[in-house]
Amino acid sequence: MPSGKILVAQGGGPTAVINQSLVGVVLEARRHSQVRQIYGARHGVRGIVEEDFVDLTQETAANLERVAATPSSALGSTRDKPDVAYCQAIFKVLQAHEIEYFFYIGGNDSSDTVRIVSEEAHKAGYPLRCVHIPKTIDNDLVGNDHTPGFPSAARFVAQAFAGANLDNAALPGVYVGVVMGRHAGFLTAAAAMGKKFPDDGPHLIYLPERIFVLEAFLADVKAVYARHGRCVIAVSEGIHDAAGTAIVNLLAKDVERDAHGNVQLSGNGALADLLCDEIKAKLNIKRVRGDTFGYLQRSFHGCVSDVDQREAREVGEKAVQFAFSAKRDGSVAIQRTGNYAVDYALLPLDAVAGKTRVMEDEFISDSGTDVTDAFRRYLAPLLGSGMPDAARLRHNPVAKVIGDKKGL
Amino acid sequence: MPSGKILVAQGGGPTAVINQSLVGVVLEARRHSQVRQIYGARHGVRGIVEEDFVDLTQETAANLERVAATPSSALGSTRDKPDVAYCQAIFKVLQAHEIEYFFYIGGNDSSDTVRIVSEEAHKAGYPLRCVHIPKTIDNDLVGNDHTPGFPSAARFVAQAFAGANLDNAALPGVYVGVVMGRHAGFLTAAAAMGKKFPDDGPHLIYLPERIFVLEAFLADVKAVYARHGRCVIAVSEGIHDAAGTAIVNLLAKDVERDAHGNVQLSGNGALADLLCDEIKAKLNIKRVRGDTFGYLQRSFHGCVSDVDQREAREVGEKAVQFAFSAKRDGSVAIQRTGNYAVDYALLPLDAVAGKTRVMEDEFISDSGTDVTDAFRRYLAPLLGSGMPDAARLRHNPVAKVIGDKKGL
Numbered sequence: 183m184p185s186g187k188i189l190v191a192q193g194g195g196p197t198a199v200i201n202q203s204l205v206g207v208v209l210e211a212r213r214h215s216q217v218r219q220i221y222g223a224r225h226g227v228r229g230i231v232e233e234d235f236v237d238l239t240q241e242t243a244a245n246l247e248r249v250a251a252t253p254s255s256a257l258g259s260t261r262d263k264p265d266v267a268y269c270q271a272i273f274k275v276l277q278a279h280e281i282e283y284f285f286y287i288g289g290n291d292s293s294d295t296v297r298i299v300s301e302e303a304h305k306a307g308y309p310l311r312c313v314h315i316p317k318t319i320d321n322d323l324v325g326n327d328h329t330p331g332f333p334s335a336a337r338f339v340a341q342a343f344a345g346a347n348l349d350n351a352a353l354p355g356v357y358v359g360v361v362m363g364r365h366a367g368f369l370t371a372a373a374a375m376g377k378k379f380p381d382d383g384p385h386l387i388y389l390p391e392r393i394f395v396l397e398a399f400l401a402d403v404k405a406v407y408a409r410h411g412r413c414v415i416a417v418s419e420g421i422h423d424a425a426g427t428a429i430v431n432l433l434a435k436d437v438e439r440d441a442h443g444n445v446q447l448s449g450n451g452a453l454a455d456l457l458c459d460e461i462k463a464k465l466n467i468k469r470v471r472g473d474t475f476g477y478l479q480r481s482f483h484g485c486v487s488d489v490d491q492r493e494a495r496e497v498g499e500k501a502v503q504f505a506f507s508a509k510r511d512g513s514v515a516i517q518r519t520g521n522y523a524v525d526y527a528l529l530p531l532d533a534v535a536g537k538t539r540v541m542e543d544e545f546i547s548d549s550g551t552d553v554t555d556a557f558r559r560y561l562a563p564l565l566g567s568g569m570p571d572a573a574r575l576r577h578n579p580v581a582k583v584i585g586d587k588k589g590l
Numbered sequence: 591m592p593s594g595k596i597l598v599a600q601g602g603g604p605t606a607v608i609n610q611s612l613v614g615v616v617l618e619a620r621r622h623s624q625v626r627q628i629y630g631a632r633h634g635v636r637g638i639v640e641e642d643f644v645d646l647t648q649e650t651a652a653n654l655e656r657v658a659a660t661p662s663s664a665l666g667s668t669r670d671k672p673d674v675a676y677c678q679a680i681f682k683v684l685q686a687h688e689i690e691y692f693f694y695i696g697g698n699d700s701s702d703t704v705r706i707v708s709e710e711a712h713k714a715g716y717p718l719r720c721v722h723i724p725k726t727i728d729n730d731l732v733g734n735d736h737t738p739g740f741p742s743a744a745r746f747v748a749q750a751f752a753g754a755n756l757d758n759a760a761l762p763g764v765y766v767g768v769v770m771g772r773h774a775g776f777l778t779a780a781a782a783m784g785k786k787f788p789d790d791g792p793h794l795i796y797l798p799e800r801i802f803v804l805e806a807f808l809a810d811v812k813a814v815y816a817r818h819g820r821c822v823i824a825v826s827e828g829i830h831d832a833a834g835t836a837i838v839n840l841l842a843k844d845v846e847r848d849a850h851g852n853v854q855l856s857g858n859g860a861l862a863d864l865l866c867d868e869i870k871a872k873l874n875i876k877r878v879r880g881d882t883f884g885y886l887q888r889s890f891h892g893c894v895s896d897v898d899q900r901e902a903r904e905v906g907e908k909a910v911q912f913a914f915s916a917k918r919d920g921s922v923a924i925q926r927t928g929n930y931a932v933d934y935a936l937l938p939l940d941a942v943a944g945k946t947r948v949m950e951d952e953f954i955s956d957s958g959t960d961v962t963d964a965f966r967r968y969l970a971p972l973l974g975s976g977m978p979d980a981a982r983l984r985h986n987p988v989a990k991v992i993g994d995k996k997g998l
Contacts, residue, residue: 192760195761196756196757196760196761221988222983225760233988233990233991233992233993235987235988236983236985236986236987236988237986237987237988238983238986240984240986241983241984241986245981245983245984248979248981249981249982249983251979251981252756252979252980252981252982253753253756253757254753254756254757254759254760255760256760256981256982256983257983258759258760258761259760259761260761261761274992275991275992278991278992279988279991341890341891341892342886342889342890342891344891344892345661345662345885345886345889345890345891345892346885346886346889348604348660348661348662348889348891349604349661349662349885349888349889351662351666352600352604352633352662352663352664352666352667353603353604353666353667353668353669357885376891450859450862450863450866450879450880451858451859451860451862451863451880451882452859452863454858454859455858455859455860458858471858471884471885472858472859472884473882473884473885473886474859474881474882474884475886476879476880476881476882477753477754477757477765477879477881478750478753478754478881478883478886480757481750481753481754481756481757482749482750482753483749483750483752483753483756483784483978483980484749484752484753484893484977484978485892485893569892570891570892571656571660572660572891573653573656573657573659573660573664574657574660574664575630575644575646575649575653575657575664575665576648576649576653577644578644578645578646578648578649579643579644579645580629580641580643580644580645580687582641583641583683583686583687584641584682584683584686585641
């Protein structure tokens with residue numbers, strides 16, 4: 183007899199809306215009579231192998247709704263990237279607890295974990311339904327129009343650059359803002375969404391999809407500064423030279439690598455500082471400032487897209503519906519059906535797992551340092567309602583009285 | 591015959607609400623029949639000596655309201671700190687344009703400029719009414735309960751740490767967030783306002799009002815990490831050792847100074863990176879991340895306190911009322927009259943000009959690394975309505991089945 187037991191977990195970097203997906207799973211599962219217990223694993227796959235489970239059947243609907251509106255991963259997350267042995271340990275625990283349905287909310291690495299666990303269960307002839315639920319601020323999952331978490335982070339980046347542009351207009355100089363995104367430039371490109379007037383920044387956008395050449399960068403900055411007397415620049419943390427070497431590594435002495443073997447690009451201000459130093463030294467511009475948006479762009483409490491909230495809830499809800507109806511494992515994907523409307527599909531796990539989407543060429547301008555209108559049309563509806571607007575005083579100059587005879 | 595001409599300007603670092611004060615001056619001035627023209631100087635005192643004026647009499651009320659809701663300084667700002675010769679040049683231009691009323695929105699340095707210009711006019715026997723309107727995210731003006739701009743920046747810092755705490759709870763480690771504030775720790779202390787549960791971060795807060803000792807810092811972090819398995823730290827950019835040397839200077843090779851002779855503490859990530867390196871090296875903790883909030887905390891478009899908006903409008907409005915009624919120069923100050931209510935006073939310019947308020951001892955805990963309840967009561971009403979809340983899943987653990995026999 184089936185156990186009616188569900189397990190849900192959250193993996194990878196937290197987002198503003200990942201708890202919506204968790205709560206989507208729990209509340210939808212509660213509607214199905216065959217579900218008897220809903221477990222949550224604490225800290226992702228790490229909590230599974232350690233049998234660190236909480237009983238979400240004992241949680242109230244009111245508190246679930248409040249958790250859904252709270253950013254970060256309420257169950258805790260992990261950076262563990264399981265290999266086959268690790269996945270076998272996961273499977274052993276799932277078996278011991280008679281889990282029938284396994285839902286894992288995460289990015290590329292998490293989808294790959296779900297794929298391996300699914301294979302292990304299949305090999306063992308154990309009836310386990312595995313569904314991956316998409317989440318990543320990088321927007322780099324293939325097969326998805328976009329991924330939950332990205333719109334809210336994009337909104338943060340757009341609002342940050344809208345404000346940085348206004349600040350830079352008041353106190354002119356060069357401003358460099360470094361944005362997360364190792365391989366995919368979507369989040370950095372979102373900086374363009376705060377532009378309103380033709381001379382607004384960001385004036386230059388550097389994406390990991392294009393090779394970064396320091397000399398070209400300096401020439402670009404010089405030209406913008408000559409034209410506007412100021413320059414606002416959006417830079418992806420993942421920019422690299424033609425050999426694929428990360429620009430930040432030109433500066434960094436001690437390169438930290440995470441458990442996935444990736445270079446540690448976030449959590450320090452090295453790239454922004456390096457670029458600012460180059461601009462000061464080579465272009466002789468005095469006021470040059472750099473910010474690294476860091477963890478704020480995924481964790482800031484109070485900047486969220488309502489469209490993102492809604493869709494993050496829906497992918498969790500749809501994951502349960504697919505698990506009960508589709509009779510196969512897979513990864514839930516968002517597909518755009520109208521402007522603006524979406525539907526959800528269940529893709530085969532190996533169509534998504536471990537693959538990386540980058541910005542399509544049609545989204546990047548020919549100059550390589552701006553986005554296209556196609557990108558703006560793509561992203562605008564995702565940012566949600568209530569995006570702040572910026573107004574300027576109209577220019578009504580007063581005639582000089584002293585003119586050239588002035589005292590200073 | 592009086593000219594009926596008003597001049598208004600904005601100086602120093604922009605804030606989320608400084609345009610409210612500008613619009614407060616303009617709209618209130620329009621109500622007075624003796625006002626015939628309202629000029630705005632572009633880029634503060636720099637625009638005055640360069641006679642770079644715009645005619646705000648030609649601006650619509652609708653656009654003024656939209657500008658008021660836009661962060662940063664709509665007229666432009668400046669970092670120029672005028673000496674007596676510069677102030678004489680200012681006065682010469684004001685005379686040439688027959689300005690009767692001069693309003694300057696800014697911090698300590700701006701109030702000092704107003705004081706000198708006021709003295710020059712007095713010496714020359716020219717009937718000029720000079721009023722300083724308070725503004726600074728540092729909250730360091732004496733004679734004020736608080737200053738416009740600070741509550742919105744404090745709200746950003748509180749929301750940022752509320753989110754960083756949730757992120758750090760999901761992926762445990764050490765997180766260092768560096769906050770603006772050269773001498774006054776108010777903005778850094780605002781990090782505490784996002785705390786809800788006893789184990790929430792920030793667990794440690796380092797203020798410029800207390801001497802920073804690296805060894806004590808490392809011992810504090812070690813103790814918190816041992817207790818909670820994680821540690822969230824708020825650090826003021828202005829922390830210094832017993833000799834008064836800024837901690838960031840222990841790292842920085844090239845110290846940049848601004849026009850006021852101050853060391854450049856903002857606009858780079860050096861301090862956060864230095865502290866993270868120390869923690870990694872000395873405490874052997876692997877996951878250590880640092881963010882420097884930088885310009886986001888004063889410029890982010892879409893994080894504002896409605897109380898701050900209202901009061902920033904009122905100080906501009908009151909400045910005009912005082913100018914017409916009080917028959918003396920001065921600096922508008924916010925004074926708390928209830929919980930929560932304020933009134934406004936016109937202080938003598940020399941009571942405010944060039945002076946710096948720091949956090950009162952009653953606001954800092956005996957440990958020196960936390961704030962007191964008195965500070966929380968002080969700041970809470972300023973943050974405005976709609977502060978985001980954070981919810982947790984309640985802990986309902988599931989019994990282990992495999993237990994110590996687990997696979998990994």
